[in-house]
Amino acid sequence: MRHNWGCPALLTIASVGVGTVAWSGQVLLLPLALGFPVLWSLSKTRLTATLVSAAYFLSASRGLPQGVATFYAADIWRGLLLWLAASASFVAVHALLWAKETGPHPGRYLLAAVLMAVPPFGITGWAHPITAAGVLFPGWGWLGLAAMTAGLAGLVSRLWPAVAIGLTGCWLWSAAFWTEPKLPEAWRGVDLEFGASLGRDTSMARHRDLITTVTERASGGSRIIVLPESALGFWTSTVERLWKRALAGHDVTVLAGAAVVDAVGYDNVVVAISAGDSRILYRERMPVPGSMWQPWEPLFGGNAGSKAHVFANPVVAVGSGRVVVLICYEQLLVWPALESMLGDPDVIVAVGNGWWTKGTSIVAIQRASTAAWAKLFSKPLVFSFNT
Structure with missing residues (x-):
């Protein structure tokens, strides 16, 4: 039993950590969200992929239950229900597009990423890893978005360790020279x-x-x-x-x-x-x-x-x-x-x-x-x- 559930449990716990830290409100921590596609691709069963997706999204949006309860001056249960409902599209898309196959599946993950970026699924497309493009490739514009897309594909392939090292290098370089966006004159x-x-x-x-x-x-x-x-x-x-x-x-x-x-x-x-x-x-x-x-x-x-x-x-x-x-x-x-x-x-x-x-x-x-x-x-x- 420990052998069967040990790996899924570790992946789920890691996904909680990724969602919590990446979406803590510190812009320079956004690239940690790139850990999610890696964890998703390492899942060996659809159930594990579902748990990893739910853990990431729910931890990233953890402020919603308290915020909803405050907004409606209600108890926490209403917030919890909305929190779970909001996660449904993210979890469903990533669970359905996961495949039990021995080879890499970057196309499936990129499809999930696109679906969560545009309506209708994109209506609840919070915590999207592609947001980190601005930290990894500041000033690159559309070329940076393309590089980020290629990086996401690489992170769900057999080459993910090398891709992760390369993206980490971009992250460290960017962090070393980071400046906040300018305020326009007047x-x-x-x-x-x-x-x-x-x-x-x-x-x-x-x-x-x-x-x-x-x-x-x-x-x-x-x-x-x-x-x-x-x-x-x-x-x-x-x-x-x-x-x-x-x-x-x-x-x-x-x-x-x-x-x-x-x-x-x-x-x-x-x-x-x-x-x-x-x-x-x-x-x-x-x-x-x-x-x-x-x-x-x-x-x-x-x-x-x-x-x-x-x-x-x-x-x-x-x-x-x-x-x-x-x-x-x-x-x-x-x-x-x-x-x-x-x-x-x-x-x-x-x-x-x-x-x-x-x-x-x-x-x-x-x-x-x-x-x-x-x-x-x-x-x-x-x-x-x-x-």
Whole structure:
């Protein structure tokens, strides 16, 4: 019995360690995620491959149960159920594509990697090892993505020890000369600590506080100020007039999160406001499934919650520049960042409202993932989060 279960147990335990450390929120630790395809390929049975996949994903997303419980002010069981449900597609894809064969199977793993990078499976494609490309090949752009893809294929082949040594060398070299993504000139991201009240407190006092924050940052020379997801609450004509009047006399543009409600649901958006103009700049491509995006609800007479504009507005215009906006959950996925990079943007803007993640590493993971993409494509990066 020890002989039969010893190896699967060791692989599963190792997968827990890989998921936990790689997705701890430290960008330079992301390459440890490359241990997962190695462990998956070393599995001798489908059951072992399933356990390895589940162990990796569940450990990487370990903050979800506590975060969901905080968000819904409920007990931990609701969070645990959502945690297990979210892992289903990742585990199923990797379990089904594992094959009992004596030779290498890089094609099967690459297919799994592609499926978990794009919808529909990519909707829960968190903790994707390819995110580490930005650490191993900073500045390489699409060539770095190709090199990372080749590396993933090599890690599930007979040559995996040599490939692992080569990738480790790239990792050490990159870590030795690592610098954080640049902040674009005249841009300023504002981090807030308003907790759960952000987006829910829509009082005039709250708007005045935010306006004061913006004008103070503008006095320091910043011309584009970024506020977090949900900062303005509901985007209405009254809020629009208030902000445009408040910005009169200031040469500043504010990018801020808000919600636009209609009869069938709402859009999670980022708006651009200046003294002379205002518009909806970006509509979220992928809201959080389950808590925000609920496409099944119309079947039962409800609304779909936050709308998903899956492949819309990958790049938006701010002044004369081209900007990528990633709102919260999108920072954990692969396709929103890569789709946007096809448009060769000038700046990446990452916003979030992470008050519910307190005590977890979720916001740190979002920041690390986005920083990795910014480094891969050498793009300036602006963060704005509420905690």
